[in-house]
Amino acid sequence: MDDTPGPGLRADARRNQERILDAARVVIAEQGPDFGVPDVAARAGVGLRTVYRRFARREDLIGAVFERYVTDEVQPIVEAAVDRQDPWQALAAGLEATVVTVAANSALLTAARDTALVTRATAEGFVKPLSRALERAQAAGVARPDLDASDFPSLIAMVVATMLAVPDLETEQPARWRRYLVLLLAGCRASESGDPLP
Numbered sequence: 001m002d003d004t005p006g007p008g009l010r011a012d013a014r015r016n017q018e019r020i021l022d023a024a025r026v027v028i029a030e031q032g033p034d035f036g037v038p039d040v041a042a043r044a045g046v047g048l049r050t051v052y053r054r055f056a057r058r059e060d061l062i063g064a065v066f067e068r069y070v071t072d073e074v075q076p077i078v079e080a081a082v083d084r085q086d087p088w089q090a091l092a093a094g095l096e097a098t099v100v101t102v103a104a105n106s107a108l109l110t111a112a113r114d115t116a117l118v119t120r121a122t123a124e125g126f127v128k129p130l131s132r133a134l135e136r137a138q139a140a141g142v143a144r145p146d147l148d149a150s151d152f153p154s155l156i157a158m159v160v161a162t163m164l165a166v167p168d169l170e171t172e173q174p175a176r177w178r179r180y181l182v183l184l185l186a187g188c189r190a191s192e193s194g195d196p197l198p
Contacts (some may be wrong), residue, residue: 033111084135
């Protein structure tokens with residue numbers, strides 16, 4: 001593709017960048033965290049130099065794909081899930097939506113984690129919409145009062161790890177992983193015993 005400066009460069013550059021990000025998302029999903037940047041260029045239909053002109057380092061490319069994924073997909077999905085009238089259903093739906101999207105994009109998250117793009121702070125921001133749902137559920141007395149939104153990244157990781165470690169949870173019996181999500185949610189509910197979290 002010709003990147004010679006000209007009247008339409010800004011629009012061309014923008015289109016190239018979108019094609020590169022779309023291609024990178026597919027290649028990462030297919031090849032995993034150790035994906036090849038030349039494969040991204042080939043799928044995007046641009047030269048390798050064009051990719052490196054837009055993203056000087058491999059980490060920059062991963063970061064851009066990850067940021068777009070969180071902004072364009074995760075946040076709207078979780079926002080829609082937690083926008084329910086029933087406080088407990090809002091929290092449960094938000095957690096389920098997050099688990100499903102994280103599991104479906106595990107290669108991208110692994111790549112982001114391996115390049116130090118996913119920190120504890122990033123993970124907490126990743127589930128930020130769940131904070132509102134948790135506050136509502138706690139105010140309604142249906143979620144345990146000592147549960148904190150910062151617990152969610154670890155809780156979500158537990159279910160996702162189970163989904164990925166046991167392939168038949170997704171293929172042969174797709175409903176089985178929901179057992180573990182239900183067990184996790186049961187631990188988030190307010191209980192009469194009131195046993196405090198350690």
